[in-house]
Amino acid sequence: MPASKRDHTVLFTPGPTEVAPDILREMGRPIIGHRGIEMQDLIRDLVPRLRGLFGTRGYDVFLTACSATGLWEAALRNCVTRRVLVPVCGAFSERFYEVAVACGLEADPLHVEWGKAVRAQAVADLLATGRYDAIALVHNETSTGVVNPLPEIAEAVRRQSDVLLLVDAVSSLGGIPVEVDRNDIDVCLASVQKCLALPPGFSVCAVSPRALERSARRVGKGYYFDFIRLKSCFDRSTPMATPSVSHMFALRAQMKRIETEGLDARYARHRAMADLTRAWAAGRLGLFAEERARSNTVTCVANTRGIDVARFVAGLVARGFGISNGYGRLKEATFRVGHMGDHTVEEIRDLLAAMDEVLKEMAA
Incomplete structure (x- = not known):
């Protein structure tokens, strides 16, 4: 249904992006107890599906009732013993450093001009100094529309x-x-309100x-995000603490939806939506990200x-569309369009x- 004919923007x-009605309905299912067999069955269903999404055969997968910011802390507190390198190429990678x-x-920080991607050679040069035992990388910088070259950076990390x-x-x-497996990622984290098109407030990670x-060798890493404690729970298919059961119902339904579409088809759809949006932007305004690093x-x-960006955004809201x-x-130098999740090419048109x-x- 066209956005202009829906009952909401x-x-x-x-992020957050639009959530399909059937996924929203899953959020309204009757709650189950989080220490019973139904919860164990739900986790046993979700973990292998999420492994497929991450691209890993055997990593541990944890589900947490927090935003991805919490998992930033988890990754850092569990995995940094000496010093961490943080490539900074936008607002969110800057916050990862903070x-x-x-x-x-x-x-x-490894500062990179906003709008440009992190260079793998710059990472390799710094890691070769031997000062670091971890690197914290934002793969897709949401503030600038830049996707960093993960395979090349992963290869640089692999040398150390x-x-x-x-x-x-x-x-x-x-x-x-x-x-995850192909790139030898040690912790891969994400929240669910972007490409997974679920309501915000829940995150997943592969470790x-x-x-x-x-x-296991770290001290002072806290309690809630302790990977060892999380593993001891998920090995028994139980959450460590009270989970967001409603999110887990919705995530199960969305994973089935993703599997039905197929990951290759899903990636192709995102690429097609991105191509349309980039062509529109190039013909009327401009693109902030450098050409070789534009996100899909x-x-x-x-x-x-x-243009008055606030007025432009308000004009779209009046027509039933929300952008950022x-x-x-x-804030005034750019605006951002999310072509992610369950949106279609026709909806982008x-x-x-x-x-x-x-x-x-x-302009009138």
């Missing part, structure tokens, strides 16, 4: 046997290949045996015409037509 923001510092860890690779896949998991070994899940449009302005210091209408109205 349809979200094309880069969280490392707030956790009392030794951390160094004692460096763990911690990856934020918040706006890529389910929309862009992550391939390698190396990360668990590191965690979020496009950051450069405001080259100096620029993030942080890019409807959005772009509405964007043309608003631009024409603003």
Whole structure:
């Protein structure tokens, strides 16, 4: 159904994104006890499905009732013993660095110009100094629409046997290949409100045996996000603490939906939606991300015409569409379109037509 005919603003923001009605209905299922056989069965159903999504055969998978920010802390507290390198190429990777510092860890930023991708060689050069035992990478920087070259960076990390690779896949998991096993990622984390198209407030992560070994030697890592404690619970198919049962119902339904579509088809659909959006932006305004690093899940449009972004966004809301302005210091310089989750190419066409209408109205 076109957004203009729905009873709410349809979200094309880069998270949270639109949630399908049948998935929302799953959130309304009667609650089950979290210490009984029904919960064990639910976890036993979810974990292998999530392994397939992450691209891992045997990593431990944990489900947590928190935003991905909590799993940033988990990855850092469990896996950093000496010093962590954090490539900073936008607002969220900058925050990943800030969280490392707030956790009392030794951390160094690798600053990259916003709109450009992290260079694997720059990572390799710094890791070769031997100062670091972990790197914390944002795969897809939601604030700038940049996707970092994960396979190349992973190869640089692989050359240093004692460096763990911690990856934020918040706006890529389910929309862009992550391939945990192939890229030797030690912790891969994501929240569910972006490419997985679920309501916000829940996160998942895949954790390698190396990360668990590191965690077992760590002290002062807290309780709720202790990987060893989490593993002891999920090995018995039980949550560590009270979970968001409703999210787990919705996640099971969404995983079945993703499997029906197929990951390759899902990635192709995201790429097609991105191509349409990028073509629209290039023809009317501009693109903020460099050409070789443009994300297939979020496009950051450069405001080259100096339009009133707030008025533009409001004009779209009046037509039933929600997008986002620029993030942080890019608030007026850009706006962002999320083409992720369960959106279709036709829905993107409807959005772009509405964007043309608003631009024409603003120019009148």
